[in-house]
Amino acid sequence: MSAATYTRYELVRTFRNVRFMLLSLVFPLTLFLLVAAPNRNQTLGGLSFPLYYMTGMVAWGTMAAMLSCGARIAVERSVGWNRQLRITPLTTRAYFRAKISTAYALASLTIVALYVSGIALGVHMSVGRWLTMTGLILVGLVPFAVLGILLGHLLTPEAVGPAIGGMTALLALLGGAYGPVATSGVLHDLVQLLPSYWLVQAAHTAVGANAWGAKGWTVIAVWTVVLGRLAAVAYRRDTKRV
Amino acid sequence: MPSPLGIELNGLDKSFGAVHAVRGIDVAIPVGETVALLGPNGAGKSTTIDMVLGLLPPDRGRVRVFDKTPDEAVRAGAVGAMLQGGSLIRDLTVRELVTMVASLYPHASDVDETMARTGITDIGGRRTQRLSGGQTQRVRLAVALVSDPELLVLDEPTVALDVETRRRFWSMMRDFVAGQKTLLFATHYLEEADEYADRIILMANGQIVADGPSNEIKASVSMRTIRATVPSARVDELATLPGVSGAEPRGDAVLLTCADSDAALRALLARYPEAHDIEVRGAGLEEAFLELTGDAESEQM
Numbered sequence: 001m002s003a004a005t006y007t008r009y010e011l012v013r014t015f016r017n018v019r020f021m022l023l024s025l026v027f028p029l030t031l032f033l034l035v036a037a038p039n040r041n042q043t044l045g046g047l048s049f050p051l052y053y054m055t056g057m058v059a060w061g062t063m064a065a066m067l068s069c070g071a072r073i074a075v076e077r078s079v080g081w082n083r084q085l086r087i088t089p090l091t092t093r094a095y096f097r098a099k100i101s102t103a104y105a106l107a108s109l110t111i112v113a114l115y116v117s118g119i120a121l122g123v124h125m126s127v128g129r130w131l132t133m134t135g136l137i138l139v140g141l142v143p144f145a146v147l148g149i150l151l152g153h154l155l156t157p158e159a160v161g162p163a164i165g166g167m168t169a170l171l172a173l174l175g176g177a178y179g180p181v182a183t184s185g186v187l188h189d190l191v192q193l194l195p196s197y198w199l200v201q202a203a204h205t206a207v208g209a210n211a212w213g214a215k216g217w218t219v220i221a222v223w224t225v226v227l228g229r230l231a232a233v234a235y236r237r238d239t240k241r242v
Numbered sequence: 243m244p245s246p247l248g249i250e251l252n253g254l255d256k257s258f259g260a261v262h263a264v265r266g267i268d269v270a271i272p273v274g275e276t277v278a279l280l281g282p283n284g285a286g287k288s289t290t291i292d293m294v295l296g297l298l299p300p301d302r303g304r305v306r307v308f309d310k311t312p313d314e315a316v317r318a319g320a321v322g323a324m325l326q327g328g329s330l331i332r333d334l335t336v337r338e339l340v341t342m343v344a345s346l347y348p349h350a351s352d353v354d355e356t357m358a359r360t361g362i363t364d365i366g367g368r369r370t371q372r373l374s375g376g377q378t379q380r381v382r383l384a385v386a387l388v389s390d391p392e393l394l395v396l397d398e399p400t401v402a403l404d405v406e407t408r409r410r411f412w413s414m415m416r417d418f419v420a421g422q423k424t425l426l427f428a429t430h431y432l433e434e435a436d437e438y439a440d441r442i443i444l445m446a447n448g449q450i451v452a453d454g455p456s457n458e459i460k461a462s463v464s465m466r467t468i469r470a471t472v473p474s475a476r477v478d479e480l481a482t483l484p485g486v487s488g489a490e491p492r493g494d495a496v497l498l499t500c501a502d503s504d505a506a507l508r509a510l511l512a513r514y515p516e517a518h519d520i521e522v523r524g525a526g527l528e529e530a531f532l533e534l535t536g537d538a539e540s541e542q543m
Contacts, residue, residue, distance in 0.1 A: 005345035013333040080328030084385065087295050087325075088346040089317045239297040241288065241326065 003094035010102045020068050023165060025110050028061035032117055040121045047207050051125070054118035055203035058137065059177040060168065061110040063199060066141050067164045069103035070148020074160040077153070077238065086239055092232065100145045107141055129206055136202030136212060143195040143223035146231045153234035171196035177203075195223045245272040247309065248393050248424030249294060254303035256289050263289040265448040266303065273308075273392075276425040278435035278456070281445035287428040288326050290445070291397050294426070295323055307393060315393070319347040322391030324382050324399050326428075330370040337366035340384050347389040360384040360414055376407040383411070387418055394419070396427040400434065412438050436460040466503035469521040471495045472514050483509045495519065 014020065035053060042049040076082055085095065111134065115123075148164075155163055174181055175196030182188040191197050198216045205211050212220075249271040256264040264286040271277050279287045292298035293305055296312030307315035315321050330339060340357060344350035357363045360380050365373065373381065379399070386394060396415075400408040415438070419425050429435050435442045435456065442459040444452040452459050465487075471494055472480065481489035485505035486498045500506045503522055510517055 003346075006342055009334060009338055009342040012338065013331065016333040076331050079331065080325055081331045083297055083325050084323075084328055086297060087316050087321055087323050088343065088389070089319050089348065090346045239292075241292070 003090065003098060006090065006094065007098040007101050010098045011105055014069065014072070014102050014106060020072065021106070021109070023068055023168065024061050024065035024106055025113060028057040028064070028110065029113050029117060032057045032114060036118075036121055048123065050118055050121040051123045052207055054114055054123055055133070055206050056177045056179075056200070058111060058114050059175065059196070059200045059203045060172045061114065062107040062137060062141055063144050063172060063196060064164070064168045065107035065110050066103045066144035067148040067151065067168055069099065069106055070145070070150070070152040071155075071160040071164050073099070073149060073152025074155050074157045078157045080241070082153075082238060083241070092235060095235070096146075096149065096231075099149055103145045103148060104138070104141070107138075111137065125206055132211060133203060133206040136205060137199065140195065140199035140202045140220055143220060143227055144199075146224060146227040150227055150231040150234055153231065153238045172200075175200040193219060195220055245274075247271060247306070248273045248275065249426060250304075250306040250309075251290075251294070252304045254290070254293060254305065255301050256286075256293060256298065257301055263448050264293070264300075267445075267448075267450050269443060269450070269453075271424060271426065273424050274421055276419055276438065276440045277427075278439035278442045279426060279428040279445060280430065280432065280435040280442050280459075281428075282430055285445040286448040287445055288397055289448075291323075291326075291395055291426070291428055295321065295325075295395060319349065319389055320392045321395065322386040322389050322393070323395040324386045324397065326397035326401075328382065330373075330378060330381060330385075332369070332371040334370055335367050336362055336370060336373070336381050336384075339370055339381065340388050343385050344388045349390060351388055351390040353388060356384050356388040359417065360387065361410070376403060379403060379407070379411070383414065391423070393424045393426070396425070398428055398430070400429070400431075408434075432460060432463060465524075466500050467523050468498040468500055468503060468506055468510065469495055469519075469523070470498070470510065470517045471519045472510070472517040474516060475514050480510075483513070485509065 032053060036050040039049045039053075044052045073082070115130075151160060151163060151167075171194060172178065174191050175194055175198075176191070177196070177200050181191050192215065198212060198220055201209055201212060201216060247270055249269065251267055251269040253266050253268060254264055255266045267286075267290065279290065281287050289298065293300050294307065294312060296305075296316055305312055308320055310318070310320075312321075334342065337353070337357065340362075341353050344353050344356075354363070357366055360383050362377070362380050362384055365377055365381075370378075370381065383399070386396070394415075400411055403411065412434075415425070427439070436459075439456050441454065442452070442456045443450055444459055444463070452462060468486075469492065475496075477489050477491050477496055480486065480496055480498060483498070483506055485500050485502035485507075487501050488499040490497050490499075498506060498510075507520070507522065510520075
């Protein structure tokens, strides 16, 4: 018995279905190339425009990758596959691990594609900055991985597409992926409670923002624990005929 | 010494809101027996099966599978199942899917052997979303069998299959079971239950209304109907004919439910020679159930 084989085939399935990469890869990459290429010599607040825009697209695209991976669960449930898996010895832990690994693989593809495109358009920074940014993004994506699984077990395949699209756009907007929503006041305090704010912050370490403080780590940890609990409950309850 | 039990249900009870789906049933199935759970739609068959598999917790009562809880039996890899209305996940080839499922079990059968046995070797390279209904069903069977389960549970496995595919399905199933494995299948086809099961458990309204060797159960539910136009007779007169257990008007005609249709037909023609447009048919299971479950019906009211 090995969950490694299960995980491997989950990966194979994901990369064979191009439709699932539209929101996470094709859209952000296209937008980046269309907007950043003509403005490659511009600067924004003293930073190169492609660098600034690349980080926003990375935050948006990776978030979409995590959520759309979860969305695939809704489709599996609609054909009863979730119930079929339940009568195998596959553990909840191994199931979550496989789903999360797949989501990370999809997000990594987005990251690499945008980094390569960015470098092609003249983005350059120190290796240390690349690594800090990437590391924080990967950590910042954990709550989105479990949120995707949660939504996949709660929604129908018809509802899950719009839900993920809408949620990604809203979280990206409030998190500041398209530019800061507020720099002070109540709204600023509120958006700092969103995991997407810290994901965008992670991407912005490349453009000179400070890395997460205690607040960032706490927000990400709390969302991960809360959503993880809810996702585990949703998974356990999700054994009915649909 | 009594033979060990594959499945044991005690006082099993389940409701969904106001619907009392399963009403305190008791079942004991010895290891190696092939049992059909027969009943019309809504009888409680799928709910019972979901509880046997641990997919649904009972409100009351107890399920034991090989003297373990369903979860323990599933974790041990002892259970294989084809669930109702299920299909396959897409974007894998048939071989990849069967391999993936096999990898989850501690002592799975050989993938090639399982594919050969279920007749899917030639479609091994095809993607799961490009299969016909019959092919999908065979792949689902391979998915259920590749774990080499001790208990196989099939919930209406042949629904929507044509007669030939259905026959082939059961011949594969017989080879697999070979008197060693425990097999429980739900069906609403009396013929299927009679032909392939050692024993039939008849369910209606969440209760077991009969349980015994297949031929006995079949005889008790094999009712026929006679439909005829008999201008000179009143319906209540026809109801008293030998072999007739009930009569109802159907437009100009009358429908007689018969325990012995031969006797009824002879008496009908002897007494009413003008009877015409006569049709004799095997009654559907639903009609037979109505006869058997009058009590359950009135209790529910």
